[in-house]
Amino acid sequence: MNPTRVLLLPGWQDSGPEHWQSRWERLHGDERVRQHDWHWPKRGDWMARLDEVLLQDDAPAVLAAHSLGCQLVAAWAAHSQHTGRVKGALLVAPPDTEREDMPPQLHGWRPIRRGRLPFPSVAVISSDDPYGAAERSLQMAQDWGSSVVMAGPRGHLNAESGLGDWPEGRELVKGLAGA
Template identity: 45%
Template structure:
């Protein structure tokens, strides 16, 4: 990703990211990418997920960046606005936030707890929000609202569903370039 050591914390969403998902492929391609293992992938609780992320940032031996998908995006936003100390936030070089889900959408997992209302305050590190025009979990207006509030660059990649393994992105080189660009800005 860069010449300076950087830990890329992979933040999957609800039920984790499986085989064929761009996050899983990125981890296989580059040892700088490490998945944050959440306590319960099938019954996410915001407090537990944010505390787990906080511990991962605390133990990182170099600056970190987030490669977040779906509920991982909400976790990063809540962590930054409600959980992280100034010292922890200073370690974050940037974040790629892909397929931000809307907790008010009917498809949002009902067994996810504490992820609403969304924090809509500026995030203290560089971010890019990537959206799909036909994402059943978060529409374009919601992702634009989040991007505007968070101070993020917003990118619409067209009709790609939930931007997951079913979207046919493979190892998604374009996403890796966007992650590198947001880290360079940070």
């Protein structure tokens, strides 16, 4: 049996070297799904890239998404024929791309896909995320059928949030891998 692989789905502009995703890549050998354009993300292109990476290996995957990566999971799951390859998804700090103050580079991510995900998922939500009000993030999680972990006031749950290697998040991934 193939071991479960963890695919890291960074958000807009990728994740820097001290972001928990980059740390997991170094510590655990997780695979970052590298997009062709981090600055002007096109939803369809990002979805196609996720399919491409999933099809490179027969092993099942857990998706560990941050920010726009969460919106990628929702959009991809609504259209892909390969959702059966995914055991679960960790959705960290889903942004509200429908907000009026979102940068124009993210307008192509509207409307937010809100269908129930076809695999287990856990959404981790901060109470003071600058890219999405907790109430909106909670509604997205409910629409996606995700269980929710409230992280308290931790900002955008990125390097600036002081998560370090984020062992609590890693435990959530292990739970999804065993689901």
